[in-house]
Amino acid sequence: MAIGLPTIDIIFKKLAATLVTRSASGIVALIVKDDTDSTHAVKEYTSVLQIDATKFTMSNVQYIKDVFLGGAAKVIVAPVATDSVAVIGDAIKTIGSRKYNWIGLAEGKDDEQTDLVAYIKEQETAKKSVKAVVFDATAPDCQHIVNFTNPSVTTASGKLTGEKYVSRLLGLLAGMPLTRSSTYYGLADLISVEEPADVESAVNAGEFVLFNDDDLVRVARGVNSLTTLSSTVSEEFKKIVIVETMDMIRADISATFKNDYxxxxxxxxxxxxxxxxxxxxxxxxxxxxxxxxxxxxxxxxxxxxxxxxxxxxxxxxxxxxxxxxxxxxxxxxxxxxxxxxxxxxxxxxxxxxxxxxx
Known part of the structure; x- marks a missing residue:
């Protein structure tokens, strides 16, 4: 049997002093369909002020801004051709080895959401900790996939179908510190949402849903799409904050072992x-x-x-x-x-x- 590279399946080190601040400084990879820049080159921004509006359509510029509204520290924008038949594959290829914590589509179609689910599951099998927000995917059942399912949301600018709010949620989750969960988080940019028929049943089915709470729209429960439990995967693994914490601890320990031992x-x-x-x-x-x-x-x-x-x-x-x-x-x-x-x-x-x- 070939020796190969050392297998690093463990976890380790002392980045604890900065873990909370790092957890609130997540990096988002946002996939947009846009032919404005014919090179379809990846862009990286750490501030809304850096966005080059001449490289994107107005709607895609707004999606990038929505990510920053949530509190993400950095947005990696992966433009793909509007006629692409392999949107996820093309985007992943152009993103390359760049590091990010969360990924999602701006205006993704059903088959593209399905492809993103498949990609994240592959990454989870490979013990990579990247997470995704998808829209109304069919039973992803994965602790690294957040499945947003509200059919529509209403902002001051009008009603949006649910997939157009994914970018905002990517920023929200990337900017959420480990000192709190997203449960009951209030979204002041929304006037109202179209709720599922039964919010509690939706949450139990692994759906990330918003609900109308008097005059404020809130996150019902900060859950991922995991529904299948086992002797090694317990109820806690359904919580986004728990999985995010595990991922950061694993990454810290693995990096320290590689770098220092x-x-x-x-x-x-x-x-x-x-x-x-x-x-x-x-x-x-x-x-x-x-x-x-x-x-x-x-x-x-x-x-x-x-x-x-x-x-x-x-x-x-x-x-x-x-x-x-x-x-x-x-x-x-x-x-x-x-x-x-x-x-x-x-x-x-x-x-x-x-x-x-x-």
């Missing part, structure tokens, strides 16, 4: 302890920021059974009887087998208050 240390127990200590310091800092529950023992550790199984698989039967410390001392080739147990704090969203009258 990979190839720089021999694979022995002492150095694994250094790695674990750094990860646990990171978890402690996240607990101080209320990202993790500070009443819970958030800890990383050597995965004893995984490391034991690796030795047994090579024919070393005596590994079956090793005590824990012996397993720890017998590191396996270039592999670092770590596990972890953390508790991410959710936002307060459900309230019950019973009062007894005497």
């Amino acid at each position: 990979l190839g720089k240390f021999k694979n022995k127990y002492d150095y694994q302890v250094l790695l674990i200590t750094a990860i646990n310091s990171y978890f402690d800092a996240l607990a101080n920021e209320d990202i993790l529950d500070n009443t819970f023992a958030n800890r990383a550790y050597i995965d004893i059974e995984a490391q034991r199984a690796a030795w047994i698989a090579t024919g070393k039967a005596e590994a079956e009887g090793w005590d824990e410390q012996t397993v720890k001392n017998n590191t396996f080739r270039s592999n670092v087998y770590l596990g972890g147990n953390i508790k991410i704090t959710d936002a307060m969203e459900d309230f019950e208050f019973g009062i007894d009258l005497q």
Whole structure:
């Protein structure tokens, strides 16, 4: 079997001090259909003032502005030809290796929404943490896909069909800090929305919906489209804020391992302890920021059974009887087998208050 590149399936490091501010500074990749600039070159903006209106139609300029209205730190605009038959494929190709957190279509058609769903699921399988907002897709069932389903929204400028509001929601979610969820977030730019027949049923079906709450339009619940649960995928994975937190922790730990440990240390127990200590310091800092529950023992550790199984698989039967410390001392080739147990704090969203009258 070829050795190949080191596999980085773990998570690590101390970017905790900036995690909250980074979480509110997401990058959005916005796909627009536009032939104004015949080169269809990708544009990157960090401010509304940078938008070159001569490169886009008026409607696409407004979509870019809508992303910034939500609070995104950066917008990567991927223009594709209006006659493209592979909108998602063309956009992904032009975006290339640029990093972004959220992606979506301005005025995407049904088949394009479906293609974007397929792309995000591929990225999730590859353990990439990019997320998408799609419009009215058919049961995406994916923790990295937010499925917006309100048929229409009404702004001061008039009524818009739902797919034309995706850009605004991309900016909203990219700019949302991990200290809160999008649940009940008020959208002051909207006058009203066309609600689904049953808002609660829609939310339970993994739909991201808005509802009319007196004189303000609000997000009903900050959920993604996940509906299928398992022994390793629990109810919490339906929450956007929980998945966003997991993604950022995974990215921090993976990047730190690559930058600070990979190839720089021999694979022995002492150095694994250094790695674990750094990860646990990171978890402690996240607990101080209320990202993790500070009443819970958030800890990383050597995965004893995984490391034991690796030795047994090579024919070393005596590994079956090793005590824990012996397993720890017998590191396996270039592999670092770590596990972890953390508790991410959710936002307060459900309230019950019973009062007894005497």
